[in-house]
Amino acid sequence: MRWPTDDPERGSTLPFVLVCWLVAALMCFGGIAASDAFLEQQEVQSVCDGAALAAANQADEAAVYAHGVGTELPLTRAAAQAAVADQLADGGVQLDSWSAETDGAEVTVRCTRYVAIAFDWLFLGGEPLERTAVASARAPTLP
Structure with a gap:
C-alpha cells in the first residue's frame, strides 16, 4: 500500500513532539530551580532563627542588676546586635x-543573602536570587 504524497498532514507530528519535550524540560528545570531556591530560603x-534566639538570650545586665528580672529579660539594641554578630x-x-x-523585650532579626541557584541563567538571566528571612524571639522568665 502506498501513501499519498500530497497529504498536507504528513510529517506534522515532529514539531508537536519537540514542543512537548521542550515543555517537559522547562518544567524539570523549573522544579529543580524552585527546589534549590526553597532550600536556600x-x-x-x-x-x-538561631541569631534571633542568641540575641534574645543576651540580657542587658545593667538593667537586670538595677531593676531585677520581671516576666521577660530586658534587651538592648547594642547587646542584640553584638549577640547576632557573635552567633554569625x-x-x-x-x-x-x-x-x-x-x-x-523581643528581638527581630532580618537576614539577607544573594544566592546563585540552579539554572539561574534560564530563569533569572544569570542574576543572583535574594533570599530574606525574618525571625523574632523573646526570652521569657518564670515569675
Missing part, C-alpha cells in the same frame, strides 16, 4: 546583610 531562615561569626555563616532590632 530554609538555610537563611535557620540561620536567622561562630557559625561561619556568610550573609550579605543583617539587622537586629528590639523593643526591649
Whole structure:
C-alpha cells in the first residue's frame, strides 16, 4: 500500500513532539530551580532563627542588676546586635546583610543573602536570587 504524497498532514507530528519535550524540560528545570531556591530560603531562615534566639538570650545586665528580672529579660539594641554578630561569626555563616532590632523585650532579626541557584541563567538571566528571612524571639522568665 502506498501513501499519498500530497497529504498536507504528513510529517506534522515532529514539531508537536519537540514542543512537548521542550515543555517537559522547562518544567524539570523549573522544579529543580524552585527546589534549590526553597532550600536556600530554609538555610537563611535557620540561620536567622538561631541569631534571633542568641540575641534574645543576651540580657542587658545593667538593667537586670538595677531593676531585677520581671516576666521577660530586658534587651538592648547594642547587646542584640553584638549577640547576632557573635552567633554569625561562630557559625561561619556568610550573609550579605543583617539587622537586629528590639523593643526591649523581643528581638527581630532580618537576614539577607544573594544566592546563585540552579539554572539561574534560564530563569533569572544569570542574576543572583535574594533570599530574606525574618525571625523574632523573646526570652521569657518564670515569675
